[in-house]
Amino acid sequence: xxxxxxxxxxxxxxxxxxxxxxxxxxxxxxxxxxxxxxxxxxxxxxxxxxxxxxxxxxxxxxxxxxxxxxxxxxxxxxxxxxxxxxxxxxxxxxxxxxxxxxxxxxxxxxxxxxxxxxxxxxxxxxxxxxxxxxxxxxxxxxxxxxxxxxxxxxxxxxxxxxxxxxxxxxxxxxxxxxxxxxxxxxxxxxxxxxxxxxxxxxxxxxxxxxxxxxxxxxxxxxxxxxxxxxxxxxxxxxxxxxxxxxxxxxxxxxxxxxxxxxxxxxxxxxxxxxxxxxxxxxxxxxxxxxxxxxxxxxxxxxxxxxxxxxxxxxxxxxxxxxxxxxxxxxxxxxxxxxxxxxxxxxxxxxxxxxxxxxxxxxxxxxxxxxxxxxxxxxxxxxxxxxxxxxxxxxxxxxxxxxxxxxxxxxxxxxxxxxxxxxxxxxxxxxxxxxxxxxxxxxxxxxxxxxxxxxxxxxxxxxxxxxxxxxxxxxxxxxxxxxxxxxxxx
Amino acid sequence: xxxxxxxxxxxxxxxxxxxxxxxxxxxxxxxxxxxxxxxxxxxxxxxxxxxxxxxxxxxxxxxxxxxxxxxxxxxxxxxxxxxxxxxxxxxxxxxxxxxxxxxxxxxxxxxxxxxxxxxxxxxxxxxxxxxxxxxxxxxxxxxxxxxxxxxxxxxxxxxxxxxxxxxxxxxxxxxxxxxxxxxxxxxxxxxxxxxxxxxxxxxxxxxxxxxxxxxxxxxxxxxxxxxxxxxxxxxxxxxxxxxxxxxxxxxxxxxxxxxxxxxxxxxxxxxxxxxxxxxxxxxxxxxxxxxxxxxxxxxxxxxxxxxxxxxxxxxxxxxxxxxxxxxxxxxxxxxxxxxxxxxxxxxxxxxxxxxxxxxxxxxxxxxxxxxxxxxxxxxxxxxxxxxxxxxxxxxxxxxxxxxxxxxxxxxxxxxxxxxxxxxxxxxxxxxxxxxxxxxxxxxxxxxxxxxxxxxxxxxxxxxxxxxxxxxxxxxxxxxxxxxxxxxxxxx
Numbered sequence: 001x002x003x004x005x006x007x008x009x010x011x012x013x014x015x016x017x018x019x020x021x022x023x024x025x026x027x028x029x030x031x032x033x034x035x036x037x038x039x040x041x042x043x044x045x046x047x048x049x050x051x052x053x054x055x056x057x058x059x060x061x062x063x064x065x066x067x068x069x070x071x072x073x074x075x076x077x078x079x080x081x082x083x084x085x086x087x088x089x090x091x092x093x094x095x096x097x098x099x100x101x102x103x104x105x106x107x108x109x110x111x112x113x114x115x116x117x118x119x120x121x122x123x124x125x126x127x128x129x130x131x132x133x134x135x136x137x138x139x140x141x142x143x144x145x146x147x148x149x150x151x152x153x154x155x156x157x158x159x160x161x162x163x164x165x166x167x168x169x170x171x172x173x174x175x176x177x178x179x180x181x182x183x184x185x186x187x188x189x190x191x192x193x194x195x196x197x198x199x200x201x202x203x204x205x206x207x208x209x210x211x212x213x214x215x216x217x218x219x220x221x222x223x224x225x226x227x228x229x230x231x232x233x234x235x236x237x238x239x240x241x242x243x244x245x246x247x248x249x250x251x252x253x254x255x256x257x258x259x260x261x262x263x264x265x266x267x268x269x270x271x272x273x274x275x276x277x278x279x280x281x282x283x284x285x286x287x288x289x290x291x292x293x294x295x296x297x298x299x300x301x302x303x304x305x306x307x308x309x310x311x312x313x314x315x316x317x318x319x320x321x322x323x324x325x326x327x328x329x330x331x332x333x334x335x336x337x338x339x340x341x342x343x344x345x346x347x348x349x350x351x352x353x354x355x356x357x358x359x360x361x362x363x364x365x366x367x368x369x370x371x372x373x374x375x376x377x378x379x380x381x382x383x384x385x386x387x388x389x390x391x392x393x394x395x396x397x398x399x400x401x402x403x404x405x406x407x408x409x410x411x412x413x414x415x416x417x418x419x420x421x422x423x424x425x426x427x428x429x430x431x432x433x434x435x436x437x438x439x440x441x442x443x444x445x446x447x448x449x450x451x452x453x454x455x456x457x458x459x460x461x462x463x464x465x466x467x468x469x470x471x472x473x474x475x476x477x478x479x480x481x482x483x484x485x486x487x488x489x
Numbered sequence: 490x491x492x493x494x495x496x497x498x499x500x501x502x503x504x505x506x507x508x509x510x511x512x513x514x515x516x517x518x519x520x521x522x523x524x525x526x527x528x529x530x531x532x533x534x535x536x537x538x539x540x541x542x543x544x545x546x547x548x549x550x551x552x553x554x555x556x557x558x559x560x561x562x563x564x565x566x567x568x569x570x571x572x573x574x575x576x577x578x579x580x581x582x583x584x585x586x587x588x589x590x591x592x593x594x595x596x597x598x599x600x601x602x603x604x605x606x607x608x609x610x611x612x613x614x615x616x617x618x619x620x621x622x623x624x625x626x627x628x629x630x631x632x633x634x635x636x637x638x639x640x641x642x643x644x645x646x647x648x649x650x651x652x653x654x655x656x657x658x659x660x661x662x663x664x665x666x667x668x669x670x671x672x673x674x675x676x677x678x679x680x681x682x683x684x685x686x687x688x689x690x691x692x693x694x695x696x697x698x699x700x701x702x703x704x705x706x707x708x709x710x711x712x713x714x715x716x717x718x719x720x721x722x723x724x725x726x727x728x729x730x731x732x733x734x735x736x737x738x739x740x741x742x743x744x745x746x747x748x749x750x751x752x753x754x755x756x757x758x759x760x761x762x763x764x765x766x767x768x769x770x771x772x773x774x775x776x777x778x779x780x781x782x783x784x785x786x787x788x789x790x791x792x793x794x795x796x797x798x799x800x801x802x803x804x805x806x807x808x809x810x811x812x813x814x815x816x817x818x819x820x821x822x823x824x825x826x827x828x829x830x831x832x833x834x835x836x837x838x839x840x841x842x843x844x845x846x847x848x849x850x851x852x853x854x855x856x857x858x859x860x861x862x863x864x865x866x867x868x869x870x871x872x873x874x875x876x877x878x879x880x881x882x883x884x885x886x887x888x889x890x891x892x893x894x895x896x897x898x899x900x901x902x903x904x905x906x907x908x909x910x911x912x913x914x915x916x917x918x919x920x921x922x923x924x925x926x927x928x929x930x931x932x933x934x935x936x937x938x939x940x941x942x943x944x945x946x947x948x949x950x951x952x953x954x955x956x957x958x959x960x961x962x963x964x965x966x967x968x969x970x971x972x973x974x975x976x977x978x979x980x
Contacts, residue, residue, distance in 0.1 A: 328556065335555075374598070378510075385631065390660075391624040397555050400620075400668070407672035415668065419661045426657050434650060439641040470554040 003047060004054050004071050006040035007079060007122045015115035023108055027094050030111040034090045037118060041076075041083035045476075048076045053480035063189035067129050072480030074254070074334060075125040077473065078247055081338045082121050084462060085243050085345040088455045089114065092349045093236040095452055096356055106150045106234060113150070116143040117240060124248040130178045130188040130209075130260070133252050137174070141167035141216060144245050147237040148229045159228035166215050166225040170249075174212030180205035193260040202264040209256055210273075216249040219310060220280030223303045227287075230299040235352020238295060242302045243345035247337055250309055258317055258330075270314035278417040280307025285424030289431075292362050294354070297428055298347045301387060304421060305340045308402070309333050311414050315405040325405035327478060332401025334477045335470070339394030339463040343386035346460035350376045350383075353452065358445040363432055368440030375453035377436045382460035384429040386467075389422040394466030394473075494538060495550045495562035495615050498572070501531040502579075502611055506604035512597045521587050524600055528580035531611075535569070535576045542569055543972075549617065559676060560624065563617030566973040567818070570966070571614035571742055574822050575734045578829055579607045581945040585833055586726035588941030589840060599639055603730070605632035610735050613742065619667050619677040622746065626663065626707075629739055630656045636727045637720050644722040655706045655716040663703025666696050670751070679750035690760055693752075697762045700747045701769075708740025708803060709796045711773040718784075718792040725836025728788060732795045733829035741802040741821060754809035767807035771901040773800040778908035785846055787835045790912060791828070794871060797905065798824045805886055808898065811974050813889025816882050818970035819960075823870075823878035826953040830867035833946035834860050840942070841935045850916055852925030857935050859943050861920045863950035868913040870953045873906050878953040881960045881967055 014033020018026045047054055053072040060066070071079070093114070099107040120143060123136035145167060149160035182188055184199040211222075218226035230242045257265050284304025291297045314320060315329035353376050354360040354369060370377040386393035399418055406415040466473060505527040512520045538548065548564040586603065590596060609632055612625035630653070638649035667677075669692075674683035685693060706713040717737065721728060731737065748757055748766075757763045777797030784790040801824070805817020837860045838844040842853065854861040870877035883902055890898035936943060960967040 331555070371595070390631065391627045396627075397558060400558060400664075401555060403664075403668050404672065407668050412669075415665070419665060423657060423661055426653070430650070430653065434646055437635075437638055437641060437649075438646060467554070470558065474555045 002054065002056060003040045003043035004056050004069055004126060007037065007044055007071075007126065008069070008119060010036040010040055011115045011119040011122065015112045015119060018111045018115065023099075023104075026108060026111045027090075030115060031090055031094070033115055034087050034118075037122070038083040038087050041079045041122075044071055045076050045080050048073060048479055049476055063129070063192060064187040067127075067132055068189065069126045070128050070480075071126050073477045074481065075251065076479075077334065077338060077477050078251060079122055079125045081341045082118065082125070082244050082247075085240060085341055085459065086114070086118050088345060088349060088459050089236045089239050091455050092239070092352060092452065096236050096352050097234060101356065102234060103152070105152060109146070109150050110234070110237065113143045113147050114237075114240065117147070117245065121244055121248050124251060128190045128255070130181060130190070130193075130256075132188075133255075134171070134175060134178060137216065137249060137252065138171055140245060140248055141171065144241055147241060148233045150237060151232060151234055153232070155228070156232040159225070159232040163225045163229040166222065170212040170215030170222075172212070173208050173215065177205045177207070177209030177212065180208065190255060190260040194262075198263055202261060203266075206256065206261055206264045210253065213249045213253045213256070217246045217253065217306060218303060219306055220276050220283060220303065223280065223284070223306075226303055227296055227299040230302065230348075231293065231295040235295075235348050235355065238299075239345040239348035239352075242299060242348060243341040246302070246306055247341060250306070250337065253310075257313065258321075262317060262321060265313075265317050267314065267318045270318045273310045273313045274315075274411075274414060277307040277310035277313075278414060280304060281311070281417055281421035282424070285421055285428060288428040289424065291428075292364075294351045294361065294363060294366065294432060295348070297363070297432060298344065298351060301347075301425065301428065302340075302344060304425065305336070305344070305387065308336050308399070308418065308421065311417065312402055312405075314411060315402060315409055315414070320405075320409055323409065325408045328401040329405035329409075330481070331474055331477050332398045332405065335394050335398030335401065335466065335473070337398075338473075339386050339398060339466050342459050342463035342466070343383035343393075343395065346379050346383040346456040346463070347387075349456040349459070350380045353448055353456070356446075357448045358443065363435050366432055366435035367438045368443035369445070370436040371439075372443050372445045373448055373453060375450065375457055376448070379453070379457040379460045380436065381433060382457070382464055384425075384433060386460070386463040388425040388429060389418070390426075392467045393464045394470065395463065397467045397470045491546070491548045492550045494534070494548050495564055498531060498534050498538070499562065499608060499611050499615065501527050501534065502604050502608035506601050506608055509597055509604060510601035514594070514596055517592075517596075520597060520600060524583050524587065524604070525580070527604070528576070528583050532576045532580055535572055538564060539569055539573060542566060558620055559618060560621050561617035561678065562612070562615040562621070563680070564615060565617075565679075566969070566976055567745070568614045570818060570822065570969055570973065571738070572611060574738075574825050575607060575610045575614065578730075578734045578825060578949070581948055582726050582730050582829070585729070585836070585942055585945040586724075588939070589724065589726050589836060595639070598635065599724075602632050602635045603726075606636060606730065606735055608632075610739060613739050617679050619671070619679075619751065622743070623660075623663060623667055626704075626739065626743065627660055629707075629736065630660060633727075633731065633736055636730075637723045639724055639727065640722065642722075648716070648719040648722040651719050652716045655713055659703050659706030659713065662699045666699035666703055669699070670696050677751060679746060682750060682753050685752070685756055693756075693760055694762055697747075697752060697757070697760065700751070701744065701766065704740045704743030704747060705803075706740065707736050708744060708799055709737050709773075709777075710740075710769060710800065710803065711776050711796070714773070714777070714796045717796060718789050721786070721788040721792050725788075725832060725839065728792075729829045729832035729836070732792070732832060733825040737795060737799045738821065738825060741799050744803050745806050745817070745821075748806045748809065749814075757809065763807050763809060767804055767895065767898065770800040770804035770807055771898065773797065774804065774901060774905045775908070778905050778912065781912045782908065784912075785848075787838065787845060787847055787850070787916070788832070790847065790916075791831050791835060794831075794909070794912070795824075795828060797909075798828065798871065801882060801886060804898065804901075805889065808886075808889055808893050808895060810889045810893035812885050812892050814974050815967065815970045816885025816887075816889055818973055819885060819967040820882035822966035822970075823882050823953065823956060826949050826956065827867045827870040827878055830863050830946055830949040830953060831871070833942070833949065834864035834867065837936075837939060837942050837946065841939055847916060847919065848926060850919040851923040852920075854921040856925070859936055859947065863943075863946040865917045865920065866950040866954060868917050870957070872909045872913055876954075876957045876960075878957045881957050885967070
């Protein structure tokens with residue numbers, strides 16, 4: 001079987017396997033499944049880089065009868081990023097969610113849910129069928145809601161409930177859009193939709209799907225569920241909720257807007273999307289600036305960062321689609337999304353270490369931790385460099401490409417928002433960094449092994465490396481993207 | 490080989506940084522060996538390259554990132570001027586820092602960021618394109634923050650915070666300027682100044698202002714200078730590095746690059762932005778000196794002096810005549826040598842005699858003769874007393890101003906010299922002609938145990954005398970600056 005199939009099946013089999021083995025063997029089995037999935041993702045990336053997009057027809061049936069799985073540069077890049085983050089999460093969870101620490105419920109609930117989330121993510125990354133994507137998204141949302149509820153506290157349950165309501169509403173809206181599309185065109189396959197005869201209802205269908213996906217991605221103004229949910233979950237769960245889960249609905253959003261119905265996406269609609277993104281960048285940044293809890297700062301930062309992705313819409317779609325800057329804006333956005341995933345997971349894992357080893361939850365509790373746990377503090381600082389979009393990180397590369405496109409496209413106000421967002425990020429991340437660096441002799445932390453601190457450091461470093469070695473990822477992301485202008489500026 | 494050498498020079502500071510972070514605090518020998526070894530290796534490479542470039546060789550390395558984001562490292566004569574300065578002073582400051590910090594806490598963190606800071610400065614000097622320059626400019630911002638905050642007390646953290654509050658918006662301004670300009674011209678390489686003819690003048694003027702604001706915060710141009718005096722809270726070797734080679738020099742170097750390699754002297758004059766820049770620099774020169782007068786702390790007085798002195802370089806660039814340019818480039822080195830001497834000495838006074846305030850300097854000349862001689866040489870050089878380094882810079886700037894028809898600049902130079910004398914001479918006077926303050930006890934061994942601190946200061950003090958005495962020779966900074974200008978800086 002090909003790596004493309006294994007990418008989806010390995011975590012699914014793992015999720016089933018951890019349920020049947022004795023409880024004390026769960027982490028080992030889960031780590032085995034994680035290794036297999038990571039291997040599949042890397043093998044797939046090697047194939048895609050060497051041979052171009054990979055396709056599998058499930059059961060040998062061609063669309064519209066059968067379902068097609070297709071791995072292009074975009075989907076594979078996300079799958080590799082997810083595999084790196086998930087492997088880090090799994091290593092961290094062995095300690096953070098050990099039964100004696102987190103309680104039996106969280107300890108045993110975590111592993112199958114984590115693997116389910118992973119299977120759902122990979123399904124979304126390689127699917128090209130609107131209904132198939134819906135199934136993946138549904139599985140993802142349900143597993144994610146359960147992860148939020150894992151802690152079992154009142155707060156966690158309330159946050160999970162709110163998340164569930166948003167996610168279900170989002171699902172309904174998305175499904176309504178899918179139904180409209182199906183009734184108008186008789187197919188849900190993206191390649192066939194691209195070649196469809198446009199119908200009058202397309203705009204409505206696209207609008208419904210977009211609203212649903214925005215609710216699931218927590219794009220402004222549907223973001224209110226995200227901060228409490230991400231803050232309430234155990235840290236390794238928060239890491240994947242913040243770094244990966246929104247990326248799935250984002251990828252669907254990208255595919256619907258730019259691969260299935262690029263014609264239905266008018267310039268005004270693209271600008272409205274980007275406008276919402278701009279508000280999200282500023283609003284999320286300001287909210288992050290006034291939070292007292294570390295995890296809430298990190299969570300609001302996600303709200304802000306998600307805004308950047310939709311700012312790219314008018315730069316790469318609509319009239320811009322055939323312009324030379326389109327490729328730069330598109331790739332820049334994907335760079336931002338990938339480095340955000342790596343950096344954000346590093347931050348949540350570090351926050352988890354600080355909480356479990358030192359009991360630090362609020363910013364003021366961080367005093368003296370740079371001395372007590374230098375590696376984790378350094379990991380946080382590196383991740384902050386990425387999120388603030390400072391060179392030489394992947395976050396900088398992404399922002400630079402998008403700002404360049406915004407200028408050339410004559411949409412410079414969006415470049416201004418990106419600069420302001422970067423300064424806001426520097427400001428809200430400076431607060432925890434300054435606290436970490438302050439002196440406090442009284443701090444007492446349980447010992448944390450170097451390996452445990454090395455996991456977030458490696459993830460944060462990966463986000464930096466993405467910027468330093470950006471030439472290969474740049475061309476990789478564009479593999480299989482049917483661009484009018486692929487050369488870039 | 491020619492593509493390899495610039496990368497190798499960068500790596501002589503970048504690799505040690507990566508290693509030093511992970512050396513245990515107690516392994517002094519290992520850490521010091523790596524520090525000194527890397528600094529010596531770099532100096533040797535730079536010396537080799539100096540000979541080659543003087544003979545006409547050129548070096549270039551290209552590391553393509555994403556499209557439009559090309560990291561270009563290139564050795565030209567101007568780059569070498571800056572690298573030679575930083576390589577020499579890095580070695581001396583490392584020796585000084587090893588002895589200054591002794592057995593204090595967090596040495597590996599300190600020296601790791603110290604090396605990273607030097608790597609950033611090196612990369613900045615070698616940058617052959619605007620975007621490479623920006624990358625290293627930012628690396629410099631980030632790697633100096635932990636150095637300024639190193640003591641981790643309230644004052645240091647406040648200073649470090651203030652530093653970022655100036656530096657990050659400035660970087661945003663610089664990035665904005667770069668992207669805006671490059672949206673018309675494509676990637677800007679320093680070897681191949683962009684064609685600006687198709688861009689509306691008001692846009693070019695705005696872009697120029699954004700550039701100057703971006704690099705000006707690091708160069709401590711008024712009103713963006715506020716962070717520099719506060720950054721005195723850092724340990725003395727950091728102040729020495731910040732004031733002589735790293736941050737403020739990076740800003741001044743950036744002004745030179747923007748004026749000559751991005752806009753070009755003639756375009757700058759055609760746009761009419763040269764006079765405002767010269768006025769801003771002149772104002773900074775006078776304002777910094779004026780504020781230095783009433784500073785009671787030695788290091789604060791030195792800091793305001795830096796605000797003033799670094800703008801000589803900006804002034805020379807704004808005048809854009811050949812002689813003024815020679816003076817500015819020579820001053821890039823001269824100011825570094827003199828100011829690092831002064832900061833080395835200020836650190837010794839603080840560390841060995843507990844003296845921070847200028848009153849404490851009274852009578853120290855007798856007790857600490859080596860330090861005081863070095864300090865006096867640095868101070869007199871700053872005033873511009875012949876034959877010290879500062880004199881050479883000022884003469885060339887003055888002649889350059891007359892050459893381009895801006896005689897008012899001479900008045901600024903004279904006023905500044907008077908102010909320099911007014912704030913430096915009292916210090917020299919206190920050292921040598923006033924009795925030791927009452928109740929002040931300086932141990933007779935104040936200097937004998939501090940050879941590792943005094944030797945670097947003696948070397949830099951001797952150098953600031955030497956570059957003045959030997960200014961006429963081809964290997965002096967002035968000689969090299971003339972070579973840079975003669976090689977077609979001002980066509």
